[in-house]
Amino acid sequence: MAVTAFDRRLEAIAERVQAVVGPAARSIRASAATLAADSSTAAFADEIGEIDNAAALLVEMVAGCRPELDDDGSIETACSRLRHDLRTPLVALKGYGELVQEIAAEEGLEAVSAALGPLLEGVAEVMVAIERALPALSRAMAAEEAEDDGPDLVTYPAGRVLVADDSKANRDVLVRYLSREGHQVVAVADGLAAVEAVFGQAFDLVLLDMIMPGMNGDEVLKAIKADSRLRSLPVIMISALDGLDSIVRCIEAGAEDYLPKPFNRVLLRARIGACLEKKRLREVELSYLQALEKELTIAREVQRSILPKVFPPHSSLAGHGLMDPAREVGGDFYDFFALDGDRIGIAVGDVSGKGVPAAVYMAMVRTQLRATALFGLSPAECLGRLNDHLSADNPEGMFVSLFYGIMDCATGVFTYANGGHNWPVVLRAEGGVEWVAGTNDLLVGVMGGSDYHDAALALAPGDSLFVYTDGVVEAIDPAEAEFGKTGLVAVLEGLAHLAPAALCDGVLAAVRAFEGGQPHSDDLTCVAVRFLGPVRN
CATH class of the missing domain: 3.40.50.2300 (Response regulator)
Structure with a gap:
């Protein structure tokens, strides 16, 4: 078989390794033999035996070395593999040598430490010789191997x-x-x-x-x-x-x-x-995240427990509320409650902030609003008193956008006030969608003494009122387009004939479809009420 150029190069590499590395390897073998014969190292017979075996293996490998071509037929790959093989006994020599030297130093066996000196110096010489015979392919590795081998006083955790x-x-x-x-x-x-x-x-x-x-x-x-x-x-x-x-x-x-x-x-x-x-x-980070998730779960439970389960029964009015909470809990809430006679209070709010603080603040707002409303005050008077109370002791600077109104079921007149909230929508029984108008006053809880104003809206039999939070109109699709008021009106026009529960379900389903499966960053909250006519209980 003809000798190829590859064969000649491989033979030349083998000869170079034998010429350059061989003397240093044989020197290590001699040092290992000296260690084995030294009586001072008798306490480390097992380790010295491993050193002697590794030294013998190194000499044998150098004497019979020949780079083997890998699948890619690359000389560089063959040299890298040969370098790997030659380093295997060196790992044992260096590892056992340093281990014995360290133990000997701790036990005050200076003769053993001194006897190991020539061996470890020989290992360093062989490493240099290997790199001379087989030029390093990675400067990064060479730099790492040359890093300071001095004392390291840093304490690290055990595992x-x-x-x-x-x-x-x-x-x-x-x-x-x-x-x-x-x-x-x-x-x-x-x-x-x-x-x-x-x-x-x-x-x-x-x-x-x-x-x-x-x-x-x-x-x-x-x-x-x-x-x-x-x-x-x-x-x-x-x-x-x-x-x-x-x-x-x-x-x-x-x-x-x-x-x-x-x-x-x-x-x-x-x-x-x-x-x-x-x-x-x-x-630690995972533990923190788990604790945070637990906190969010608590906030969701607080938020869920606050929301009324059923609409106050009345033959003139049907209603329904729905909230689809975001993963990061917000402060949305809705409420409806019976007042005196044929009047029913309806509120939708959105507290600033997220998490447990927002959920707790929401609970406080809802409780105080109900307590204030039971005094028979108008919506504007209720928002004014609630605003003064919240802003008087508010070191966290929290506030709430709040739409509150009172439905008179005997007449179909809905009286309301708006503290910085999104304007609701009226769905007329004869067709058409209208925005509720009025004065959009200051957010509740920001500044004491703020004025709030009442407005009134007449609902005919079959008319519906739809109130929502900003999470609905600010929902984002995958292309980062906003659902917006235009999107809301378009959906409501197609759902105007539905009962309140189906209307709420339909709107939130349309928003979720618009989001394209993305998790929403804010709660989706809405309330729908339909006036059935001025019929008393």
Whole structure:
């Protein structure tokens, strides 16, 4: 078989690795053998044994190295894969070496710390030699690996961590290091085991190797992020590969961060700590949102409990009220109540603000309006007294737009006053839609001593009055066009023949259809009454 240009390039790369990396690798092997024979390291026999095995593997890999072409036939990909393979024993050498050195320093075993010095220096030399033999494809990774490896005095939160790596040495080093940092660690050797663990147990963080048998790290990452219960679980990808495309792909798929091998322990500690802190803050935020949602639920219940369930029974008048609350609770309300004789009070209001404060203020307005109305005052007098009372002690600066009127069922005359509210609409029995006219006075609760004015409207048998809040006319469609007064009139013209309940249902259904399925940002509230004729009970 003819030797191709690719073959010649691969052979040249292998020869360069053997020439440049080989001497440093053999030096590490000698240092490992010296450590094994040193009596001062006897207490760390297991760790020294792993160091010796990793050093032997490194020498063997360098001596027999040959870059293998991947599916894309790229020399760069082949070099990246070879770099990954050569770094695998280096992870064990660096990890076990630093771990033993740290324990020895804590226990005052200076001879052990000194004996490990040549080994760790040799690891650094091999890393440099590998980059000389196989030029780095990622400056970003090289910069990360060169970050300060000095002491890190920042305190980070501890958590429950899943480590998924097919290298036993990598798993062992990570488990032992993270355990010393106070973390609870579970380690698995392949992607399928990682998926089984993460779906069966609770973790605060996942350290996920990119290349594993059976199921790669990016496939595990996709499985995690595809599940709504696990979507917020932070995942740090770890690999000796340095292709930016794979790193970017993982970050775009939802990985929190990326760490190169061999691990810079300060960087590892900092990134794990940062991820756990971000997770803690997300949980605090979720708790706050849940509390807010509970508050909104309370506000909705307050709002719902205030609204009357049935219209006061009278043979001359039929009525109905309806409210479709927004997700963000507003302060809309409607009310109708029997007064003396044949008179019925009808009110529709919209309190400023949102949430519990608006719901509570709404309840107060409704209660005080009813109490004032029972004194037999006119609508304007009721709004005046209510305004003075609300504005006298109002540190939050809240107010309400309020339309209030009294229907005389014996005559069909509707007397009303308007405190900054939308004007109602009259639907005539003989056909036609008219806007109610009058003086639109100041919002209620803004300024004490404000004047309010009565006006009167005569309803003939079969005429209907439709009162609403601004959420109806200010509804927005997907193109951000407003429903508006024109839209309301057009809908009312087609529904004028309907009874009050069906009329309210029809208007709000038309508004929701106009919104195109979008959640409305304000409550949709309306009241419809129909005068049936001057017949007394």
